[in-house]
Amino acid sequence: MVDTATFSYDSFLADISNSNGTLEATIAEVEKVDRIFSDPAVQSFFVNPTIPPEKKQEVVKEIASSSELQPHTANFLNILVDMKRIDIIKDIVKEFEVFYNRITGTEVAVVSSVMRLESQDLAQIAQSVQRLTGAKNVRIKTVIDSSLVAGFTIRYGPSGSKLIDMSVKKQLDEIAAQLDFSSIALA
Structure with missing residues (x-):
């Protein structure tokens, strides 16, 4: 179990993509995810507490497939769903971009x-x-x-x-x- 009080989601994704050499591909995917989650209907679906996590993970699977996301990006979205932190995806995207810009x-x-x-x-x-x-x-x-x-x-x-x-x-x-x-x- 990950301690959400001290865990930095954006650095987690950045560390994975930097270590496996997919930083460039991941920044493009993060931008896709940002556009998807800019849709109020998508955002409200994922933050709705009455929708079971399994249903949300099914939608993440559809998003990953249709957007051709790398496995680590799709897994990251599932972690956010599991940890009930998908609501902070826009903040994570901003911080990931800051990390990417600094590294590159x-x-x-x-x-x-x-x-x-x-x-x-x-x-x-x-x-x-x-x-x-x-x-x-x-x-x-x-x-x-x-x-x-x-x-x-x-x-x-x-x-x-x-x-x-x-x-x-x-x-x-x-x-x-x-x-x-x-x-x-x-x-």
Whole structure:
């Protein structure tokens, strides 16, 4: 039996994947798991105490099969179900990503744009972030944000503390700030 008070689930998964040479594959799987558990219906199913663990393990088996998860990732999800800790999967994913980034020297950049950017554009953004940060690797996460009007923003650094804003929204906000319409009365 594992002592959940002192046990670190994210480091457990990271240690296994690092020791068996599957760190790269596991980070991709962890991202899949994160997307799956972002669905409120999936999340509510797994945290529902009235659903027996056996039923939850059946669903984990289906997820593992359909997502082509490695055995250690599927087993890890089953451990979380057994220990009644599947509710913290999103936190585990975040911590695993931190571990992965530290081990591999990877910087994460979140690119927000109005529409999906082409892979060559994302590659150029990754190269720019790599030059700015000196990171060995850059992982790009994309977000669609219609409020930007056009262009894109890039967040990187510790907790997304650095921002490059190449959006039209920023330009419009700057123009509006320079123009003072407060003294104009509308008829």
